[in-house]
Every structure is written in C-alpha cells, then in structure tokens.
Amino acid sequence: MILVTGGAGFIGSNFVLDWLEQVGESVVNLDALTYAGNLRNLDVLQHDARHHFVRGDIGDRALVDRLLAEHRPRAIVHFAAESHVDRSIHGPAAFVRTNVEGTFTLLEAARAYWSELPEEQRAAFRFHHVSTDEVYGSLGPTDPPFTETHPYQPNSPYSASKAASDHLVRAWFHTYGLPALTTNCSNNYGPYHFPEKLIPLMIVNALSGKPLPVYGDGQNVRDWLYVKDHCAAVRVVLAHGRPGETYNIGGWNEKTNLEIVHTVCALLDELRPDPAGSHARLITFVQDRPGHDRRYAIDARKLERELGWRPADTFDTGIRKTVQWYLDHPQWVAEVQSGAYRDWLATHYAGGAGA
Ligand code: NAD
Ligand code: DAU
8 A cells, every 4th residue: 555645735736646546556545634634625434445545744743653563554655734825925934834844754764664675676666755945946938948957946946845855855865765756737727726816716717606816917838737637647757767867847838828728718608608708807916925936947858758647638628627627526626615714715815806
C-alpha cells in the first residue's frame, strides 16, 4: 500500500480516486482537513476497503510514525500543503508550519522507517514530493519555459515555503540516501477545485451573477494542466522516476488570466445561458495581488523524453469537462460555499468586487 498526504484536497483527492481506479493498490490517506480538505470529494470510496482515511497533521511525528509502523507503505506521496498564494500573503505562518516544518517531520519519519526496512524493500521505497512551478519565480514574456535546472527564485510566502520543502527533500536524498522524487507542476484545474482559485471561483461566481474579480490587468500568464493529467504524471514518476531527480510537469498551455475568464464565460453562455446577457459582463478588474508573478511556463520535455508522459487533455477538452462538472455538482458547490470558504472570501475581498 501507499501513504498519501493531503488526499482530501483538490489534487490529492483526484489522485486517490485515479490511483484506486488505475492501480487498485490500497491507500492510507492522511489529511488534517483544513478548510481545503473535503471528504465529500471521496464520497464514492465510503465503502471501499482499499481506502483508509486518517484525520491528522503531517507535523504530528508520533502519528506519522504509528501510521508507517502499522501500514508499512512502500511509498509516500506527499500532497499535503497550504496551497493558496493569496492566503500566504495574509497569513504566512501556516505555510511555514505545514509546508516547511510538516515536510521536515514527514521526511524524518520516512527516514527512520525506511532505514529499518529489509534490503529489498529499502531499495524499492519511494518518497514522492509534489511541488510547484512557482519555486522558479516569474518569467519575462519571451523567456523560455522553466526547465528542471532553472534557478530557484520564489517570490511569495507560499512559493518560498514550497521551495524550502523542495530543498529539504533534495538534502534528505543527498545526505541520507532517502529515495526521493520531486515533481514541479504548473497550475491545475478540474473537478473538486476549491472555489478560491481562479477557475472554480469564476465558474461559481458567474453562475450566481456575482462579479468576476480579475487582478491587475488580467495579463498574467499561467500554464494550465487538467488535474487528471497531473495524477497520471505522478503515477508515472512514482513507478519509473530516478530517485534524487526532479521532473517538471506542465500542460504546454499558456494563457492569460483574461483569456481563461473569457473562455469560462463563453462555455457558460453555451451550457447555461443567462437571460441577463453574456457572463463576460460580470468581469471586474480589481486591485492586483502583491508581488504577483507575471508568467509561469513549464518545459516538460524531460518527463516526456525519459518517462514518456504527455498530457492527454488539451485545454479545450479539459476546461469543457471542468465547467460541466461544476454544473453537474451544485450540491458540492453549495456545501463548500456554506463553510469557512465564505468567511475567507469576506475578508479577502473586503470592499472589493469578489465577495
Ligand atoms: P489543496 O489546498 O486543495 O489541498 C491541500 C490538502 O492538504 C487539504 O486536503 C488539506 O486539508 C491538507 N493539509 C493541509 N495542511 C495539512 C497538514 N498540516 N497535515 C495534513 N494535511 C494537511 O491543495 P492542492 O491544490 O490540491 O495542492 C496539492 C499539492 O500540490 C500541494 O503540495 C501544492 O503545493 C501542489 N501543487 C498544486 C498545484 C495547483 O495548481 N493546485 C500545482 C502544482 C503543485
Ligand atoms: O503554478 C502552480 C500554482 O498554481 C500552485 O502551486 C498553487 O498551489 C495554485 O494555487 C496555483 O497558484 P496561482 O496563484 O497561480 O493560482 P490562483 O488560482 O490563485 O490564481 C491564478 C491566476 O489568477 C493568478 O495570476 C492570480 C489570478 N487571479 C486569482 C484569483 C483567485 C485573479 O485574477 N482573480 C482571482 O480572484
């Protein structure tokens, strides 16, 4: 079996569902259920004996030690993190606690467990650290996309905390020999995406006739990847990646934020027309994010060359499935909106357009 951390979050829950469908091997899912963790995402696994959910903190060494000793996983896939850049600007402490100290605790627990394994299991064990392209900083308009050797230049408390965790993972491989893999992925979108991030926020706001808050001039560029393609890439790297290596994962799909918002509006106009007019009428430019990175783009050729991975979905297919998923799951959206999410929106957009 494998131990997954953060498996009730957006990407983690997609990964657990995908893993059980594609691989079928049992999963221990350790998640603290912060505001971003949602067990509803895993409803279909309620009676699935292959999924063992544990509510707990990756920073709780005694708990992690116990889970490793009891379940004896052959790998740890580490998604758990504070993941939202805007929240990291308002309150960086939780980011240092979970992303840096939590990853440190997990690495130490993994090292203690791994070093006691019998020879064959020791050689096969993997620690897969899921990270982000944001650690590389921001690109100019004509710069080539980030490769794995691009210097680390994190600009937000979130990306700085993820960069720190990447460095810890690297050091645990080089110093202790822990067989670690790191993947740095671009922006994901898809089902179960918490509506504080750009794409799901635009969908749920548009559906309820609320303003669509675009930061600054809307010309910041992100490289969007359908979440199931990220899950497939993690599976491939976990199975065939070389310990100590890092692999960039991206969608070859750079878009400005304004293009993204217009695409979402056009799809909603087609699938759920609003008698009041095009959803694009709701677009509202708001104050920019402090330190807002201008452009991210991933060069994912290493992963393709060495392990044969390429995204299966294009942006056109992925975004259509995503918008349709939100239209088909009003109950999920309503439940998310009735929780802490609302308080967060009220604070963050106080006096602005998005609340
Ligand atoms: P998310 O915020 O949706 O989910 C994070 C999950 O981690 C939640 O279920 C939360 O409850 C859990 N968690 C938080 N603190 C914890 C702790 N101390 N102990 C145990 N569990 C804890 O995040 P996401 O978007 O699914 O991102 C998952 C991972 O992928 C993160 O490491 C993130 O940095 C990385 N990543 C995300 C993206 C993206 O576009 N969302 C892109 C690249 C990399
Ligand atoms: O690049 C990978 C990263 O992508 C991940 O590591 C992070 O965990 C994930 O949250 C995401 O970070 P971003 O900051 O790029 O995602 P977000 O959805 O918050 O914002 C995407 C872009 O949209 C960004 O340029 C800011 C802008 N934006 C965002 C929100 C929430 C707006 O214009 N308006 C908004 O209301």
